Each structure stands twice: as structure tokens, then as C-alpha cells.
Amino acid sequence: MTEKKNYGFTTTILHNDRQKGIEHGSLHKPVHTSVAFGYADARQLASVFQGKEPGFRYGRQGNPTVSALEDKVNKMEQGVATLCFATGMGAIGAVFQALLRAGDHVVSSSFLFGNTNSLWQTVAGQGVAVDFVDATEVANVAAAIKPNTRIVFVETIANPRTQVADLKRIGELCQERGILYIVDNTMTTPYLFQPKAVGAGLVVNALTKSIGGHGNALGGSLTDTGAYDWTRFANIFENYKKAAPAQWGITQIRAKGLRDFGASLGPEAAHHIAVGAETLALRMERTCANAMALAELLESDERVAAVYYPGLKSHPQHGISSELFRSHGSLLSFELKDGIDCFDFLNRLKLAIPASNLGDTRTLIIPVAHTIFFEMGAERRASMGIAESLIRVSVGIEDTDDLLEDFSCALEGC
Known part of the structure; x- marks a missing residue:
């Protein structure tokens, strides 16, 4: 493949391996499991170790x-x-x-x-x-x-x-x-x-x-x-x-x-x-759109005390986010109003999964103060603005209507 300098983001990533040639015409770089790399000429091995020419030394x-x-x-x-x-x-x-x-x-x-x-x-x-x-x-x-x-x-x-x-x-x-x-x-x-x-x-x-x-x-x-x-x-x-x-x-x-x-x-x-x-751009377009829709839904619900998402005009850094970023990301968090048990709410969700990862294809949700930020203690959490009721959502690529229905139903208690 002849290299071209001005391909778009996805095209560049999708075809990047082929720019340098791949063994046996593979479309992906193969999985090389060896941790050692031999050289026919011992002088070349020394040259690689000394950084005088490119090459692989050891898998670490x-x-x-x-x-x-x-x-x-x-x-x-x-x-x-x-x-x-x-x-x-x-x-x-x-x-x-x-x-x-x-x-x-x-x-x-x-x-x-x-x-x-x-x-x-x-x-x-x-x-x-x-x-x-x-x-x-x-x-x-x-x-x-x-x-x-x-x-x-x-x-x-x-x-x-x-x-x-x-x-x-x-x-x-x-x-x-x-x-x-x-x-x-x-x-x-x-x-x-x-x-x-x-x-x-x-x-x-x-x-x-x-x-x-x-x-x-x-x-x-x-x-x-x-x-x-x-x-x-x-x-x-x-x-x-x-x-x-x-x-x-x-x-x-x-x-x-x-x-x-x-x-x-x-x-x-x-x-x-x-x-x-290879599909980063495609997934980010979908997850960002889903996150925006979910943030708007939550912000309009009377059972939600606060929503934190840079795409919302109410966000303190909405202007910076709009100026610098192509979109506002797939992460949001929110607080339920007093009297609503966050664990009961989480357990009512059918699609969103209680889990600690981010950036997955699936929507993942977690009570922050009780899990990933529990170790740092209440005082440090408070200094970071993390309320005891804060729920973090890593928004996935689900169909938007399905995702919104899942959260709406959980808020309503159904």
C-alpha cells in the first residue's frame, strides 16, 4: 500500500499496519509470542542493544x-x-x-x-x-x-x-x-x-x-x-x-x-x-451521542439532584469542552435526591451493568463512593466534590431509545 499523508482518522488507523508491510499479506499485524529475538550476525545483535540500529532485544x-x-x-x-x-x-x-x-x-x-x-x-x-x-x-x-x-x-x-x-x-x-x-x-x-x-x-x-x-x-x-x-x-x-x-x-x-x-x-x-x-471513531460518535441524550434525560428528571456532563450547558466547563473537544465524551455522573436508595436504583436497571470499567461497548454503572473511591475516605472524597450518592455512568453503544427507557424505568421504580 502506498503511504499517503492526509488520510482521515479512521482510514489511517484501519490501514496503518499495511503501510509497513505485514507477513504473508495479513491484514493485521500477527501476534508474535516470542520473548527472544535471534540474529544471524552477533555484531548486529550488539548494534541493536547499543541503539545503533533498530531491532528487538527482549520481550520486556x-x-x-x-x-x-x-x-x-x-x-x-x-x-x-x-x-x-x-x-x-x-x-x-x-x-x-x-x-x-x-x-x-x-x-x-x-x-x-x-x-x-x-x-x-x-x-x-x-x-x-x-x-x-x-x-x-x-x-x-x-x-x-x-x-x-x-x-x-x-x-x-x-x-x-x-x-x-x-x-x-x-x-x-x-x-x-x-x-x-x-x-x-x-x-x-x-x-x-x-x-x-x-x-x-x-x-x-x-x-x-x-x-x-x-x-x-x-x-x-x-x-x-x-x-x-x-x-x-x-x-x-x-x-x-x-x-x-x-x-x-x-x-x-x-x-x-x-x-x-x-x-x-x-x-x-x-x-x-x-x-x-480500528472502530474508535465510530464508537465514540455513538457513545457521545448516547451520553448527551442520557444526560439530558437525567437533568430533566425530578428524582435526580445533579448531573455532571460537559455537554450540558449547566456544566461549569461547558465552554472549554465545546472549544477544545470534538464532542464531550462518554462519561457522566449524577446524584439521586435524598431518600432514593442508589443500590435499589442500580438493581432495577436491565441493560446498564454494575461494573468498574470505562469505555466499553456496553453501558457500565457504579456507585462511586462505595467502590472505586471508597479507599480514599470521606474527607478526600468531599474535597473532590464526590457525594456519597454519586453514580458514574460509562455510556455504551446500545440503541439510544433502549438505553433511555432502561434509565427511565429504573427511576420510576418499575
């Missing part, structure tokens, strides 16, 4: 099937390089393992995925100071920055309360101060938004979620967008400065975060995610 550091997925995600994010990991948390953990040292400081959005919040607690216990701020206003981020601040970390749309970070102005601030700006793009996906556009140097995607999209494989990725000048980053080891400066960050993360940390993505999971990614 790379694999042809995983490499094909990395190339696909890299195209989605318009990056210069992408690494894949066993999970999204593996990707985030690798950043901190590879790039932070004792005495460093991080500014993070206070509106975070529960496990990311837990990871920050671990990082803080290892000598890295972490300040949590309301990232919906750039002024809060600016006020928290210190001379030793190495990273600013935000999510595009927060899980579960759907706060939208002041992404563009935070990016401008980080560029001005020379700080590495990391954006978790999981809730928007590269189809709805590319953080490179607001100056993010590194982009996280939990591939388990919408990119894989079918709840059948764990994975995560980290993309270097090329927007950050790595010569401004204090923690690059001298031996990783042999390459061009644009490669310093990803080279150190590959060595210190992937090779040493060991959170490697397996080839079978990589294949599942790569196939799922």
Missing part, C-alpha cells in the same frame, strides 16, 4: 505486535514516539519512575482517577512533593509552581465528576516556565482531542478503555508529542543524551520506566487493542 522491551500498536497510537496522537505498557497505571507509574527524583515537586489536578491519586501518595512518600490544585483555573496551577517543579499533571475530563481542566492556558503556562506538561487523554481519546494542540509534552492513554473499547484487554500508552524541549528537563541521565534532544525523554522512559520497571504489554493484549482501535 519490545515486540513486533506491540510495536505495531505503538505506531498506531502514535499516529492517533500525532506524536514523535509512543511506548505501550501493561496498563494505563503502568504508563503513569513509568513516568514517575523514570523522570522524578527525591526533592522534586509536582503539581497535579486534584480531580483524578482514584488509582492515580493513590499513586501520588506513594510518590510523595518517596521524597517527591505533590500539590493538588483545582486545575479548572490556570491561576491555581500557577500559584502552586515552585523552583523545583518538574511536572504538571492533569486529566482532560476528570473521572468521575467530569471537571474539565483549563488545558490550553495551563499548557501556555508550562511552556513559559519550561515545565513538562503531562495530560491524561483517556476520557477524551485522541479522536475527540489531541493534547499536543495545547502544548502537552507527554500524553497518557489507558488503552484498556475506549481505544481498545471492548473490555477484553488491559493496556496503556505514553506518547511524546515533540512539544517539550527536553534540554530544559533537569533529570535526564548523561548516557541518554547521546541521541538527539527530542529523543532524550522517551529513551530514558523506555529504559528506566519500561525495561527496569517491567510493566510490559503482552502481544495478545496488544493485538486485541489494535483491532479494537
Whole structure:
């Protein structure tokens, strides 16, 4: 297939494997299960290990099937390089393992995925100071920055309360101060938004979620967008400065975060995610439309106390979401009015499934305070705006009328 530079999003992802040629004319990159890669010439093996020429060393550091997925995600994010990991948390953990040292400081959005919040607690216990701020206003981020601040970390749309970070102005601030700006793009996906556009140097995607999209494989990725000048980053080891400066960050993360940390993505999971990614745009169009319809239904129901979805005009960051994102995502949350038992409501649903994943083809629903955010305690939940009655919905691709009827019936008690 002759490569063309201006294909659309779906066409590019659908035919990406064929751009480089595939064994035996396969339409997908095959699943390569070997963890070792032999070379007929021992000098070539040494050259690959020394980074003088491309090639595979050992399954923990790379694999042809995983490499094909990395190339696909890299195209989605318009990056210069992408690494894949066993999970999204593996990707985030690798950043901190590879790039932070004792005495460093991080500014993070206070509106975070529960496990990311837990990871920050671990990082803080290892000598890295972490300040949590309301990232919906750039002024809060600016006020928290210190001379030793190495990273600013935000999510595009927060899980579960759907706060939208002041992404563009935070990016401008980080560029001005020379700080590495990391954006978790999981809730928007590269189809709805590319953080490179607001100056993010590194982009996280939990591939388990919408990119894989079918709840059948764990994975995560980290993309270097090329927007950050790595010569401004204090923690690059001298031996990783042999390459061009644009490669310093990803080279150190590959060595210190992937090779040493060991959170490697397996080839079978990589294949599942790569196939799922082909329909990302189609699924996101449907799930976003369903989420909008469901949010409007819930907002109009007298039994619902509050609805949180960036697509609603009542949402505090509706303007930012409308300006930056192609659509408003497939995640929403809501609170039932006092006196309505959330567990009884959940048990009345026939289509929506009580489960903790996101970005599935099926609609998944969960009582947040009692499950995924239970461990952090009531005080921390309250600081994040998470009410005890908050219910999170990851909206799927079901027929819209069926989905709305399911929620309406559950609210009515039928």
C-alpha cells in the first residue's frame, strides 16, 4: 500500500499496519509470542542493544505486535514516539519512575482517577512533593509552581465528576516556565482531542478503555508529542543524551520506566487493542451521542439532584469542552435526591451493568463512593466534590431509545 499523508482518522488507523508491510499479506499485524529475538550476525545483535540500529532485544522491551500498536497510537496522537505498557497505571507509574527524583515537586489536578491519586501518595512518600490544585483555573496551577517543579499533571475530563481542566492556558503556562506538561487523554481519546494542540509534552492513554473499547484487554500508552524541549528537563541521565534532544525523554522512559520497571504489554493484549482501535471513531460518535441524550434525560428528571456532563450547558466547563473537544465524551455522573436508595436504583436497571470499567461497548454503572473511591475516605472524597450518592455512568453503544427507557424505568421504580 502506498503511504499517503492526509488520510482521515479512521482510514489511517484501519490501514496503518499495511503501510509497513505485514507477513504473508495479513491484514493485521500477527501476534508474535516470542520473548527472544535471534540474529544471524552477533555484531548486529550488539548494534541493536547499543541503539545503533533498530531491532528487538527482549520481550520486556519490545515486540513486533506491540510495536505495531505503538505506531498506531502514535499516529492517533500525532506524536514523535509512543511506548505501550501493561496498563494505563503502568504508563503513569513509568513516568514517575523514570523522570522524578527525591526533592522534586509536582503539581497535579486534584480531580483524578482514584488509582492515580493513590499513586501520588506513594510518590510523595518517596521524597517527591505533590500539590493538588483545582486545575479548572490556570491561576491555581500557577500559584502552586515552585523552583523545583518538574511536572504538571492533569486529566482532560476528570473521572468521575467530569471537571474539565483549563488545558490550553495551563499548557501556555508550562511552556513559559519550561515545565513538562503531562495530560491524561483517556476520557477524551485522541479522536475527540489531541493534547499536543495545547502544548502537552507527554500524553497518557489507558488503552484498556475506549481505544481498545471492548473490555477484553488491559493496556496503556505514553506518547511524546515533540512539544517539550527536553534540554530544559533537569533529570535526564548523561548516557541518554547521546541521541538527539527530542529523543532524550522517551529513551530514558523506555529504559528506566519500561525495561527496569517491567510493566510490559503482552502481544495478545496488544493485538486485541489494535483491532479494537480500528472502530474508535465510530464508537465514540455513538457513545457521545448516547451520553448527551442520557444526560439530558437525567437533568430533566425530578428524582435526580445533579448531573455532571460537559455537554450540558449547566456544566461549569461547558465552554472549554465545546472549544477544545470534538464532542464531550462518554462519561457522566449524577446524584439521586435524598431518600432514593442508589443500590435499589442500580438493581432495577436491565441493560446498564454494575461494573468498574470505562469505555466499553456496553453501558457500565457504579456507585462511586462505595467502590472505586471508597479507599480514599470521606474527607478526600468531599474535597473532590464526590457525594456519597454519586453514580458514574460509562455510556455504551446500545440503541439510544433502549438505553433511555432502561434509565427511565429504573427511576420510576418499575
